[in-house]
Amino acid sequence: MKKKMRTTTPAISRLLTLALAAATSLTVLSGTASAADIDAPYARAAAKVSSDAKLLGTKNVQSVTRGSAAATYCVKVASRAVSNLSTAAIVATLNNFRGEITAIGAPHSYCGNAAHTITVVTSDSSGKGADRPFTVAVL
DSSP states (O other): OOOOOOOOOHHHHHHHHHHHHHHHHHHHHHHSSSSSEOOOTTEEEEEOOOOTSOOOEESSSSEEEEESSTTEEEEOOTTTSSOGGGSSSSEEEEEOOOOOEEOOOOOGGTTTTTTTTEEEEEEOTTTTTTOOEEEEEEO
């Protein structure tokens, strides 16, 4: 005589939860993001950028490219994250370098007047344009 295996609702729920967790883990492990996520829970967008315009870390930033002037960077922010950069609070800082940094939230000619783009200009301590790594965040 064969016995039927009886499964309770809580057991099925646990099994489904474990299966979903395993599938989610595989999706995260095989993701295609080129830059690591930034832990910035209170920022709407943020990016860590190398001096040669490589995106090292990101939250709601689509890309970083060089601007048309020396030592300028164009940080493209996802429009779903920030609807109007010109009225947003933008904070930028140089990473491990002394110098100056300016972040412009309105469309600027250095970045082709592109919408949803922060124009970042970096310089050395004397004010001369110099490529510098930086972090920028939109609060």
